[in-house]
Amino acid sequence: MDATILDPPFTTKGTMSLLCEVMIFDPNQGVHHLRTALKGRMFRLEGVLPVDATVLLLVGVKVVEMSSDRPLMKLAQESQVFPKPSLNQQSMLNVVELCSGIGCLGFGLEHAGFTVLHRCDINDRMLEIARNIHSAPTTVGDVCNDSLLPVIGALNCGSIAAGVACQPYSRLGDRKHGGDPRSLTLPGVLRLGFLGRCGIIILECVDAAGSCAWVQGVVKAFEAITGYQVPCCPGHLAPSPDLGCQEKPMVVHTDASEYWPSGMGTDAQMHSNANGCQFA
Numbered sequence: 251m252d253a254t255i256l257d258p259p260f261t262t263k264g265t266m267s268l269l270c271e272v273m274i275f276d277p278n279q280g281v282h283h284l285r286t287a288l289k290g291r292m293f294r295l296e297g298v299l300p301v302d303a304t305v306l307l308l309v310g311v312k313v314v315e316m317s318s319d320r321p322l323m324k325l326a327q328e329s330q331v332f333p334k335p336s337l338n339q340q341s342m343l344n345v346v347e348l349c350s351g352i353g354c355l356g357f358g359l360e361h362a363g364f365t366v367l368h369r370c371d372i373n374d375r376m377l378e379i380a381r382n383i384h385s386a387p388t389t390v391g392d393v394c395n396d397s398l399l400p401v402i403g404a405l406n407c408g409s410i411a412a413g414v415a416c417q418p419y420s421r422l423g424d425r426k427h428g429g430d431p432r433s434l435t436l437p438g439v440l441r442l443g444f445l446g447r448c449g450i451i452i453l454e455c456v457d458a459a460g461s462c463a464w465v466q467g468v469v470k471a472f473e474a475i476t477g478y479q480v481p482c483c484p485g486h487l488a489p490s491p492d493l494g495c496q497e498k499p500m501v502v503h504t505d506a507s508e509y510w511p512s513g514m515g516t517d518a519q520m521h522s523n524a525n526g527c528q529f530a
């Protein structure tokens with residue numbers, strides 16, 4: 251994983267999605283000046299922005315001019331703009347479950363004090379089952395592209411949780427690790443958490459993912475690039491064994507330790523267990 255997945259180079263080809271900060275708001279809603287959240291690259295944006303928003307998630311914006319040191323972007327008809335206010339205690343407990351399957355991870359999280367606002371999966375059959383068990387709405391989408399950004403953008407979710415694909419690491423899978431295209435669900439989820447300005451990213455996978463060098467590399471790179479911290483969650487969130495789930499959770503978070511819900515243990519416990527990205 252490198253920084254370009256989170257803060258891609260400006261290009262006039264296609265559209266871009268970015269987390270950014272409003273530097274100069276144009277009250278006439280003509281051209282605003284913004285900078286990208288990660289690399290701080292300045293750009294101009296033509297179009298109507300929400301008044302008073304300081305951090306924005308831009309989805310599907312187009313670069314129309316590259317010639318100056320501040321490229322000009324334009325909101326296209328299909329572009330979406332979501333204000334991303336700072337985190338608070340309530341929003342940290344609001345979670346969107348990605349790669350949700352039938353929703354076991356979220357089920358465990360609700361028992362730890364979270365509220366699952368929404369479930370998303372690439373497989374609608376899984377979501378159909380999830381809807382029969384839980385009340386949260388669902389959306390079909392792929393974590394490896396922008397299709398779920400509007401869900402994460404629109405909801406006041408300070409956390410995301412994801413049962414990333416386990417076939418690249420599991421005994422029943424192909425064990426090709428980063429060589430299996432399904433492993434891209436891991437950087438895909440981390441990217442969605444970053445662009446959604448989420449304070450906590452909870453990852454669930456089989457034990458073997460925890461000792462996989464490729465997984466370790468991706469999570470450590472994410473930590474180094476973004477400043478998120480990767481303590482190991484000592485199993486508090488593991489889904490109920492009677493659901494037959496073998497996956498274990500791992501937590502990636504920004505510096506928001508005061509918001510840990512009681513069911514997740516204290517931050518001190520988490521840091522004393524900090525050992526990179528080992529799954530609990």
Ligand SMILES: C[S@@+](CC[C@H](N)C(=O)[O-])C[C@H]1O[C@@H](n2cnc3c(N)ncnc32)[C@H](O)[C@@H]1O
Pocket residue numbers: 348349350351352353354355370371372373376391392393394413414415416432435454
């Ligand atoms: C290991 S399972 C998660 C199990 C889940 N915790 C449950 O309770 O069912 C992985 C899930 O990720 C979904 N998935 C795989 N690739 C995906 C992608 N690119 N985008 C979104 N979901 C994906 C699969 O359909 C599957 O439901």
